[in-house]
Amino acid sequence: MGVLRESAAAERRVALPPGLVGKVRALGLAVAVERGAGERAWFSDSAYREAGAAVLTAEEVIDSCDTLLCVGPPAVSRLRPGRLLIGLLDPLRNTDLVAVCAARGVTAVSLDLLPRTLSRAQPMDALTSQAAIAGYKAAVLAADTYGGYFPMLVTAAGTVRPATVLVLGTGVAGLAAIGTARRIGAIVTGYDIRPEAADEVRSLGAHFLDLGPAPHGGGTGGYARALSAGERAAQQDALQERVVGFDIIITTARVPGRTPPLLVTAEAVKGMRPGSVVIDLAAGADGGNVEGSVPDTSLIVGDGVTVIGAGNLPSAMAPAATAAYGRNILAVLTHLMQDGAPVIDRSDEIQAAIVVHGAATTDREITA
Incomplete structure (x- = not known):
């Protein structure tokens, strides 16, 4: 699983703080972080290394990780075929991103589509935590x-x-x-x-x-x-x-x-x-x-x-906002994990809402 550095100039948050790396690893996922991804939220590369994450170049993270985490939508040039992308992707407005995901076989999971009325989805509700x-x-x-x-x-x-x-x-x-x-x-x-x-x-x-x-x-x-x-x-x-x-x-x-x-x-x-x-x-x-x-x-x-x-006021409180968002991401990953790998199942009502496009990201069958 890779954590991307945010590309938006005014965005200081990062998808996962160092304090949650251990919990992600406990799910059976190795963690890689793009160099400098957390520095605008005051999370150093050394803090990620001490937590057990590998700190890699942007190209290394994108090429080697099956699952990519972000806050806002990444540049479409960063998308590789067969990956799982999780973030606040705003697909209703970012139609170009959705089209590229479909064309490249990227499974996009957008937390801003989460059904907020489902009680079991509340730990994943990034819109609420950031609002x-x-x-x-x-x-x-x-x-x-x-x-x-x-x-x-x-x-x-x-x-x-x-x-x-x-x-x-x-x-x-x-x-x-x-x-x-x-x-x-x-x-x-x-x-x-x-x-x-x-x-x-x-x-x-x-x-x-x-x-x-x-x-x-x-x-x-x-x-x-x-x-x-x-x-x-x-x-x-x-x-x-x-x-x-x-x-x-x-x-x-x-x-x-x-x-x-x-x-x-x-x-x-x-x-x-x-x-x-x-x-x-x-x-x-x-x-x-x-x-x-x-x-x-x-x-x-x-x-x-x-x-x-x-x-984008949460960015002005990047450490606190990242901590809350990271807990939402952890809850989503926990929900997706089966036998040590994230699995997309569109029969699940939460996934049916947040999966924008399905593709084969592992050897498991994923329903588009």
Whole structure:
């Protein structure tokens, strides 16, 4: 099994930390790590060697390993026929990668397709582990960027009011952001189109933003559904009137395989008070929740509103994010192992969901 160095410039995570190498070896797998794969997460090559992994060149890992682990999608040039590739491959958008896997007989296992409603799949749920980190980090980043206090302070010079925070999208990342902002001391409000969201928000001691009659956006697998054009327009109009009253906006709304929904317009951002902060966790190459947000970039908009495109915040906490992701990877490998080798079985409901393309990676039969 080989651990690849991530090719994306802003990605600091690695698929497996040194602390889990021994557990992977206990499954019967030899472990090779590409030289420098963990250095951006502060895991040295020597740490991997001490844990029992071989540290090899990129070519040696790719050529000699039957199974390859990654965080984000690797360059297609790194794919070899007959390999098993496991990572967060985003196949609904990375169709070129899927096509190359099919053409080269690569079995691709994408953890972002995991059915989150299956209890036995929860240890493998990398989207949840990384989203929880992103939500936590978003609240901390907002507090660090905001020029005022988060908690209320009573001093001899007077009382300082607490910051007001609005979190749009209350999935795993949103709830983590709400809980963290509340612990720091802010007054927090949450909003989501899913019908169960109001109770989830209030359970954390936050307020729920009532926009009046609104569409129910409950989808499958624990995700929200995509709204129609008319529903999106009505939602944007209602939100535009309300967001201007908050000091901090954190947006977290994503729909798998779709462009993130636009929740906060440029006009709404310009209407916010000077010094306000907007953090877009959905910011990416295909847009985000905030109009004008740019991935991995902090912008000053209007009269002094800071807009941060933060679509990959887990990378900013690479050691912690790698540790969590590595445990997800270990759970997946454990699930796939039979008699000392990973075996793909599309009759298994978990594998049926996460295996993008099947091919013969060993002498065992694998169902395409």
